[in-house]
Amino acid sequence: MTYIPHSPKERDEMLATIGVEKLEDLFQAIPAAHRYPALNLPAALTEMEAATELREIAESNETTNELLSFLGAGVYNHYIPAAIDHILQRGEFYTAYTPYQPEISQGTLQAIFEYQSMMAQLTGMDVANASHYDGATAVAEAVNMALAQFRGKRKRIVMSQGVHPQYRATTDTYTQFSGLEIVSTESSLGTPDALMELIDENTALVIVQYPDFFGRLYDYTKLAEAAHAVKALFCVVANPIALGLLKPPGEMGADMVVGEGQPLGIPLSYGGPYLGYFTTRSKYVRKMAGRLVGESVDSRGQRAFVLTLTPREQHIKRERATSNICSNQGLLVLAAGIYMSLLGKTGMRHVAELCYHKAHYAAEQIAQLPGFELCNAEPFFHEFTVSCPEPVADINAHLLEHGILGGYDLGQDYPDMENRMLIAVTEKITKDEIDTFVAILGEVNHGH
Amino acid sequence: MNIPANLMYTKKDEWVDLESGKMGITDFAQGQLSDIVFVEALVDVDDDVEIGGEVASVESVKASAEVYAPVSGTVVAINEGLEDEPEVINTDPYGAGWLVQFEVSEQSDELMDAAAYEAYCNGRD
Amino acid sequence: MDIKLDTAPKIVEPTLYELSSPGRVGVDFPDPDVPRAKLPDALLREKLPLPELSEVDVVRHFVKLSTFNYSVDSGFYPLGSCTMKYNPKINEDTARLPGFVALHPLQPIETTQGALVLMYQLQEWLKEISGFDALTLQPAAGAHGEFTGVSMMRAYHRDRGDMKRNKMLVPDSAHGTNPATSAMTGLKVVEIPSDERGNVDLGALRAEADDTLVGMMLTNPNTLGLFDEHVEEICKIVHNAGGLMYGDGANMNAMLGITKMADLGFDVMHYNLHKTFSTPHGGGGPGSGPVGATAALADFLPAPIVDIVEEEADGLPPLYGLVTPAKTIGRIKAFHGHFGVLVRAFTYIAMHGPDGLRNVSEYAVLNANYLLARLRDTYHVPYDRTCMHEFVAEGRWKDAPDIHALDVAKRLMDYGFHPPTNYFPLIVHEALMVEPTETENKDTLDAFADAMIKIAEEAHTNPELLHDAPHAENTPFGRLDEVKAAKDLILCCWLPENYSEQEQ
Structure with missing residues (x-):
């Protein structure tokens, strides 16, 4: 047994110390009729066999390493500096528990504190927590926090349809038993002005995305003012890479900035684990769910860090906690912290600009193809929408034959957006690759 | 333990001054919570509150407690000073550490006087 | 606690912000291979106050931080209800x-x-x-x-x-x-x-x-x-x-x-x-x-x-x-x-299959009962019967009134062990919840039990040893001032005020 170190002799000595004869004697409390059921599982593999089997399974996938990918829709294929995974693979980080014992957890605690600092400054906010599960649950927690802020007295949430469809679906699941009303514009492409019309005195929260799901960029300052005019909270779901270049939502008056931290040095990994980041203003910090690390001193007069404001959390507040969250995405927080510190202010801006220029080049080229039209009249960042001459599924099937992962089919989520494709371009894509993509797309209209 | 004779007490360690309508948490309660770092009123001025309704939430470094109304009535004042200096509940629970003031319409028949509350506290140790 | 507030706290490892120096970058990216598009002027950010470091700065910083952590890879981690078993590489x-x-x-x-x-x-x-x-x-x-x-x-x-x-x-x-x-x-x-x-x-x-x-x-x-x-x-x-x-x-x-x-x-x-x-x-x-x-x-x-x-x-x-x-x-x-x-x-x-999985549970339960057998005479176990993968003892003694579970936990760090979960479950006073998992051998369990028994003795003969634990020769940090953390609420750090001047 690879991971069970006992020799038969040691086992027998231990049983003797306990005062029983055999292992089975320890399980008398389990109802006899249901004790030791047969498990219909394959026989054990050795490490060598498992390594082979897993490699074979992995190799049966076609990945973004082989395929040229223009797929984004909330998950982006950015370059991940080598140093990140080398640090992550230190057992001192990945085999530690939540830092409940600060004397022997300062590595994790200081790393989280530094992440909180960088995240707050990237978003232009006062404080970040130690993370939620992903962007979707961070949005759902923002809604819960707004409800708690009004002690359940306000029941209306105004949410743009430009918030990621899976984040909106998750929020619906989280709030389905709370009697909330979540409203949005009729058109999928509702503007901030149209959202403004929906805000009333019963509104707890207004929530938009930046850039939104269709790639559009708006300055939300006026919308934030409209929310604040009725004392509602204002939340922006932001792409952290875009914030290397763009005005942070904190400067537009956001009360919360939340989102998906995956672009910050976390691999695609078929959807997870990722990182939900959550930032807010100091005055709301006690309403924010999730862990927080604060600075203090130790008994030796050394600066040190510790989990703080823990009475907000479930293990103390139990049924009075606003969230049941117990873990955070510790290792992904570490990855994002290393990513931001390696790139720093220069690298963050550089990557954002590369994405911007490449996406705009791609958009310009595609817009010149007959039958294709760029839908983004407003500024966009690294993702944009095009209307296509044929169903997106058909186009993507053709692209895949040429080793290309086409963009996201918006018609899947938005009935009024059939034949529209959402295309993402990151810094990893070269000009030649964009040209190849455009050339294959160009074949579409000629009846391939 | 400090248990002023002129106040009435609940089993959940709230005190109320039936003269002024002010209420707070007792010396025993603040001692159990230890260092109080945050107080949040859960009612607003002019709210009508029933006996047993939640009026405030008190947080210390290690614990969190809800405070319940010992009387029914209308909230006439909330101690705003606790926002910046919640620790006065530790140092002066019956004075500067008051939480909420009511115009009392009805008092709970389970309220204890100082002697009864002292006996109740001693019985818990 | 003996907290020295009269002097500025000693910095053991600077933050990324304190290590930052204008102009450094940890990873380079190429220039764009496409024409530059016009940037949306009204939507650009003015300042991005993130740290600036080279790759070696970053690697050394995080490796230094890692040395402050206790982990399963460094030693026995009997944290009840958390199942801190070995994580196969x-x-x-x-x-x-x-x-x-x-x-x-x-x-x-x-x-x-x-x-x-x-x-x-x-x-x-x-x-x-x-x-x-x-x-x-x-x-x-x-x-x-x-x-x-x-x-x-x-x-x-x-x-x-x-x-x-x-x-x-x-x-x-x-x-x-x-x-x-x-x-x-x-x-x-x-x-x-x-x-x-x-x-x-x-x-x-x-x-x-x-x-x-x-x-x-x-x-x-x-x-x-x-x-x-x-x-x-x-x-x-x-x-x-x-x-x-x-x-x-x-x-x-x-x-x-x-x-x-x-x-x-x-x-x-x-x-x-x-x-x-x-x-x-x-x-x-x-x-x-x-x-x-x-x-x-x-x-x-x-x-x-x-x-x-x-x-x-x-x-x-x-x-x-x-x-x-x-x-x-x-x-x-x-x-x-x-x-x-x-x-x-x-x-x-x-890698386990049906028999291996059953062994996991059998040996997890064996290890817990072995520790229980070795410790029950020294630590009071309020619900004392054959346990499963963990058990809960009390970290208190009538004849050592100033000692709490927390003190036992902190003293264990001096002996090189991660403490058990304490103060949970709530129905046990001064709870110490011990979960050894199946991946620990008898020698490790014996060393832990010996340390626990020694600590119980110290609790009676030299309680200061527990109150002051962990000691500087054993852990990089001492007990934290949690009241200060909750009152001051410093949740974020910044680049130094004169940082931008250094840039000129």
């Missing part, structure tokens, strides 16, 4: 295979059959291990699994038109997540006391089992490390009242191949892959909390789950895809779960 390699990490979650299923087969197989294995009929891999953690399961229970009652049910029963020994989860889904929480043997008090349970019951959340073995001796009766009482049984799988490490939760009467349960199936805890996460359910609840599982969408035919393998259960509660996060964690759990189960 092969899991890290398989999860990092390029065929897994470079997969986008929205790729067409034809290109991700390997990932989907792995998920399907893991669903099947987890179902088999606990006897459930259906399962979702989507929940991101145990608490997230609880939220999923309880939402399914509510949806089940609502679907039957049974709208009056709004009450969830939770034992007084439960993890805080159980009542928090119930409250999050809008339920009233009623706490059920434990009896003198640490079981659910059946009388109290019967008194609450009425037609407003949504169900009961039960951890079994419970947080005392004890298998509830009336578990079948409990399930029967709840079912007879029309309620459902939720199993909190936090303590599954004692149950692999020992019994199946569905056979005992549980209707829905979450698994903690980061506990039972050896995926690492990562300093707080990511976890993974799959939820299994009986046939009656299968239609309410969150979307999507993995299933065969085209049967095997003409020599072609079946096609696996993502499907939405008929009465689903909806989506509970983006995409399909913590896939990287699923790969690790898959690897672990594949």
Whole structure:
């Protein structure tokens, strides 16, 4: 047994110390009729066999390493500096528990504190927590926090349809038993002005995305003012890479900035684990769910860090906690912290600009193809929408034959957006690759 | 333990001054919570509150407690000073550490006087 | 505590901000190979006050920080209810295979059959291990699994038109997540006391089992490390009242191949892959909390789950895809779960097989009972009977009145051990909750027991040794001033004020 170190002799000595004869004697409390059921599982593999089997399974996938990918829709294929995974693979980080014992957890605690600092400054906010599960649950927690802020007295949430469809679906699941009303514009492409019309005195929260799901960029300052005019909270779901270049939502008056931290040095990994980041203003910090690390001193007069404001959390507040969250995405927080510190202010801006220029080049080229039209009249960042001459599924099937992962089919989520494709371009894509993509797309209209 | 004779007490360690309508948490309660770092009123001025309704939430470094109304009535004042200096509940629970003031319409028949509350506290140790 | 506030605190390792120097960068990117587009002037940010460091600065900083951490790779970590078993290194390699990490979650299923087969197989294995009929891999953690399961229970009652049910029963020994989860889904929480043997008090349970019951959340073995001796009766009482049984799988490490939760009467349960199936805890996460359910609840599982969408035919393998259960509660996060964690759990189960998994639980229980046998004469054990994978002792003695569980915990650090969980469960005074796991050998357990016995002696002869623990020669940091942290609330640091001047 690879991971069970006992020799038969040691086992027998231990049983003797306990005062029983055999292992089975320890399980008398389990109802006899249901004790030791047969498990219909394959026989054990050795490490060598498992390594082979897993490699074979992995190799049966076609990945973004082989395929040229223009797929984004909330998950982006950015370059991940080598140093990140080398640090992550230190057992001192990945085999530690939540830092409940600060004397022997300062590595994790200081790393989280530094992440909180960088995240707050990237978003232009006062404080970040130690993370939620992903962007979707961070949005759902923002809604819960707004409800708690009004002690359940306000029941209306105004949410743009430009918030990621899976984040909106998750929020619906989280709030389905709370009697909330979540409203949005009729058109999928509702503007901030149209959202403004929906805000009333019963509104707890207004929530938009930046850039939104269709790639559009708006300055939300006026919308934030409209929310604040009725004392509602204002939340922006932001792409952290875009914030290397763009005005942070904190400067537009956001009360919360939340989102998906995956672009910050976390691999695609078929959807997870990722990182939900959550930032807010100091005055709301006690309403924010999730862990927080604060600075203090130790008994030796050394600066040190510790989990703080823990009475907000479930293990103390139990049924009075606003969230049941117990873990955070510790290792992904570490990855994002290393990513931001390696790139720093220069690298963050550089990557954002590369994405911007490449996406705009791609958009310009595609817009010149007959039958294709760029839908983004407003500024966009690294993702944009095009209307296509044929169903997106058909186009993507053709692209895949040429080793290309086409963009996201918006018609899947938005009935009024059939034949529209959402295309993402990151810094990893070269000009030649964009040209190849455009050339294959160009074949579409000629009846391939 | 400090248990002023002129106040009435609940089993959940709230005190109320039936003269002024002010209420707070007792010396025993603040001692159990230890260092109080945050107080949040859960009612607003002019709210009508029933006996047993939640009026405030008190947080210390290690614990969190809800405070319940010992009387029914209308909230006439909330101690705003606790926002910046919640620790006065530790140092002066019956004075500067008051939480909420009511115009009392009805008092709970389970309220204890100082002697009864002292006996109740001693019985818990 | 002896806190020296008169001088500025000593900095052991500077923050990234203090290490920052204008102009440094840790990774270069090329210039654009496309024409530069016009930037949206009105939307550009003016300042980006992030640190600036070279790669070597960053690597040395984080390696230094890592040396401040205690971890399973550094030593024994008997943290009760957390199952800090050894995390096999092969899991890290398989999860990092390029065929897994470079997969986008929205790729067409034809290109991700390997990932989907792995998920399907893991669903099947987890179902088999606990006897459930259906399962979702989507929940991101145990608490997230609880939220999923309880939402399914509510949806089940609502679907039957049974709208009056709004009450969830939770034992007084439960993890805080159980009542928090119930409250999050809008339920009233009623706490059920434990009896003198640490079981659910059946009388109290019967008194609450009425037609407003949504169900009961039960951890079994419970947080005392004890298998509830009336578990079948409990399930029967709840079912007879029309309620459902939720199993909190936090303590599954004692149950692999020992019994199946569905056979005992549980209707829905979450698994903690980061506990039972050896995926690492990562300093707080990511976890993974799959939820299994009986046939009656299968239609309410969150979307999507993995299933065969085209049967095997003409020599072609079946096609696996993502499907939405008929009465689903909806989506509970983006995409399909913590896939990287699923790969690790898959690897672990594949390497154990049925006999290996049963051995895991047998030896986890052996180790816990061995430590219990060695410590019960020194530390009072309030519910003293054969335990499962963990047990709870008291860190207090009548004749050492100033010593608390916390002091024992901190003194253990001096002996090179991570302390047990303390102050949980709430029903034990000065609780010390010890979970050794199966991966520790007898020598380690003996060394730990010897240290615990020595500490008990010190508590009586030299209590200062405990009060001052941990000591500077043993740990890099001493006890923290938590009051200061909560009062000052410094949650963020900045570049120094004169930083931009350095740039000129």
